Each structure stands twice: as structure tokens, then as C-alpha cells.
Amino acid sequence: MTTVKSDAGRVLVVGGFGAVGATVTAALEDWSPGRAVPAGRSRGVPVDVTDPGGLGRALDGLGDVAAVVLCVEPPDEGAARACVERGVHLVDVNATPRLLDGVAALHDRAVRTGATAVLSVGLAPGLTNLLAARAHEEVGGADRIDLTVLLGTGERHGADAVRWTVRSLAAPPGGARPARFALPGHGTRTAHPFPFSDQYTLRAGLGVPDVTTRLCLDSRALTAALFGARRAGLGRAARHARVRRVLTAALGAVHPGGDGFAVRADAWRGGRHAAHALTGSAQSRVTGLVAAHAVRTALSGALPPGVHHIEGLPALAGLPETLAGEGALALHRPEV
Known part of the structure; x- marks a missing residue:
């Protein structure tokens, strides 16, 4: 041993x-x-x-x-x-x-x-998991969790992150639908199902049968264009290596927004509902x-x-408070 x-x-x-x-x-x-x-x-x-x-x-x-x-x-x-x-x-x-x-x-x-x-x-996965666990506990064991992630398009991400995003666009969206949630500092936004790993691991880790993570960008126009293109067949096209390379280069070069982010976790059990959120900048x-x-x-x-x-x-479990104390993010309790 x-x-x-x-x-x-x-x-x-x-x-x-x-x-x-x-x-x-x-x-x-x-x-x-x-x-x-x-x-x-x-x-x-x-x-x-x-x-x-x-x-x-x-x-x-x-x-x-x-x-x-x-x-x-x-x-x-x-x-x-x-x-x-x-x-x-x-x-x-x-x-x-x-x-x-x-x-x-x-x-x-x-x-x-x-x-x-x-x-x-x-951030996602990571802080999303911790917020989800809190909301899950507050409702006494959720039967549904929704995670909403807003990312800034002005931040320059590493090559692995951009490639992961392009691969994720190629993944089938499944049965979940877009949904609207209020995100602190960003208003009410439409977010689209996206294959962040947190929704898969939380189903087993927390024993919640219905977990969905959705994504939107700080640029409303780019969010609409990106997910509109996915509905029009971009996802299927991105399954081809050559198309993925072109998309990776394009996304790596486009930075129209800022570097702010927001994350929200909502949990439901029957008529009970709890939500936690955080905001910050510089996701990386x-x-x-x-x-x-x-x-x-x-x-x-x-x-x-x-x-x-x-x-x-x-x-x-207290990592969000630790990071908030260091000035890296802010914690919020959205109205439910």
C-alpha cells in the first residue's frame, strides 16, 4: 500500500x-x-x-x-x-x-x-454545486433544482475552456427548455440548457431527480445569436472536427462584453422554494x-x-463566504 x-x-x-x-x-x-x-x-x-x-x-x-x-x-x-x-x-x-x-x-x-x-x-461546476446544496437543504430535500449561469463575453479564456464550450454546443440539449430568472445586477434573463457537469453529478450526489443548468451571456444579442444558431443546426455541424476548429477560433477572438458573471441556484420541493445567488468578475x-x-x-x-x-x-461548504470576505464575489438572496 x-x-x-x-x-x-x-x-x-x-x-x-x-x-x-x-x-x-x-x-x-x-x-x-x-x-x-x-x-x-x-x-x-x-x-x-x-x-x-x-x-x-x-x-x-x-x-x-x-x-x-x-x-x-x-x-x-x-x-x-x-x-x-x-x-x-x-x-x-x-x-x-x-x-x-x-x-x-x-x-x-x-x-x-x-x-x-x-x-x-x-465557478460552474463548483460554486454552483455549493449553492445548490444550500437551497436543497433549505427546502428539506429538493425534487427539482435549476442552476442559471451568466458569463461575461469580455473575458479571455484559455484554449481548453473555449474548446469545451464548442463541444458543449454540439451536445444535444435534451428535454429541458429555456427559462427566465432574475440575476443580480443583470436583470431578468433568458438562459438556455447547457451541459455543465454540475447537473449530472448533483443528481447522484444530492439525490435530486431533476437538475438543469442553463447558460446565458452578458450580451443579450450574442446569447440570442448563439442559441438561435444552435436551434438552426449549429450543434449538429459542430460535431465535425473542422467546424469545431473554426468555431473555437471564432469564439476565442470575440470579446464584446465585460468580465462579470452571475450564478443562481433554485430548489423546489412541492410548494417550497429557496434560492441563492452570487456575482463577481473574472471567472478564471x-x-x-x-x-x-x-x-x-x-x-x-x-x-x-x-x-x-x-x-x-x-x-x-463555507467557501462562498470566504471568497466574499476576500472581495472576490458577492452573495445574494433572490426573491422567490
Whole structure:
């Protein structure tokens, strides 16, 4: 049996020079100078997550890594397995359901090695999960949860995030329909079903049969154009690699709005209804701060071994208040 590495060890931030990873590295450096080790394909410690053994070799070479923050999307759960097998804690920022399921399957192995892996880390999934859990508890166990996410189109996201958005446009929207919700600071907006991973994991994690996440953008015109094009067949076209490349380049170059975001979680049980919301700016920075706090908490020994989505970890339940206290976001209680 592998034993967990000393929690006094270093933190390897894979993708540490991107928008999210740079925030993780800076936060850890502020809390504990010299502890964060940024890694990337061409800068810092060389790590290529598409190389099946790449992360494992890096961990063995460094020797004193207690935790890894994964800020880039690997092709499979191999990177997570490399951490778990070595008893190294993992905070995974990825949001692709297939990858999250693959990492979740490592739970028993992580328990044996004493490693903690935290999934659903960021804004959505992440803070959406925590708000949903609160609303769920307030109504005494929801039978329906609606999550609404508004993102700013002026923020420049990393390549993985843009590619994920294009892939998600290609996914069938399912049976859910658009809905209108009031979002603090942005008025009442029409949001459209979108395959954020939180809606899938929350169904199992909270035992709620009906969970839907919807998306809108700060630009009403771009929201209407994007989802109108999806209804007209853009989603089907985006299933072709060449079309995805064109769309990825186009979305990466268009920045008509600001960098503000808003998230709202509504839960229903019969006639009971509860809602929580938060607002802020710079989604990538907030995602990085969520990841930084998660790894800091894991290293403190406050999290149990195994693989857990963020809403299943009581020690992280107060993270929205922590971030609000740091000025990274604001919390709201919408009228219901």
C-alpha cells in the first residue's frame, strides 16, 4: 500500500501559467512562499498530460509533491491515477462529465492510499454545486433544482475552456427548455440548457431527480445569436472536427462584453422554494481561487481520503463566504 505524502510537501500546479493556474500559483505563493511549483508543456516543470506517463514521471522526479492542482484537460483519468497511486492529493478543475466519472471510479484506490481528490472545482461546476446544496437543504430535500449561469463575453479564456464550450454546443440539449430568472445586477434573463457537469453529478450526489443548468451571456444579442444558431443546426455541424476548429477560433477572438458573471441556484420541493445567488468578475480568477482554497484545505488534513465532488465536503461548504470576505464575489438572496 502506498502511504500519503507529507502534507508539508509542495503543490504541483499543472497548467500553472494559464488564466486559472496562474491564480492558483499566486494564491499559494501568498499563503506559503515557495510551495507552489507551476508546470506546463513548455514552461516550468515539464508536464504533458497527453503523455500517459508524463505526470507520474514528474511526481517521481520532484519527490516531495503533496498535492497536484490540475488546470488543464487530460484525455482520460490517467493523470488522476498517477496522483492517487502515489498518495498525492488532487484538485481537478476539469468539467467534462466523462473525465469526472473516470476519476470518481478511483475512489476506493484513493481511500487505500490516503489521497483526497476534489472534483467539481470552479465557478460552474463548483460554486454552483455549493449553492445548490444550500437551497436543497433549505427546502428539506429538493425534487427539482435549476442552476442559471451568466458569463461575461469580455473575458479571455484559455484554449481548453473555449474548446469545451464548442463541444458543449454540439451536445444535444435534451428535454429541458429555456427559462427566465432574475440575476443580480443583470436583470431578468433568458438562459438556455447547457451541459455543465454540475447537473449530472448533483443528481447522484444530492439525490435530486431533476437538475438543469442553463447558460446565458452578458450580451443579450450574442446569447440570442448563439442559441438561435444552435436551434438552426449549429450543434449538429459542430460535431465535425473542422467546424469545431473554426468555431473555437471564432469564439476565442470575440470579446464584446465585460468580465462579470452571475450564478443562481433554485430548489423546489412541492410548494417550497429557496434560492441563492452570487456575482463577481473574472471567472478564471475565481475558479483559480476555489481551487487554491480546496488544495489548501486538503493539505490541512480537513478532508477525508477518497474522491469527492465539492458539495460533498463539509469543510468547503463555507467557501462562498470566504471568497466574499476576500472581495472576490458577492452573495445574494433572490426573491422567490
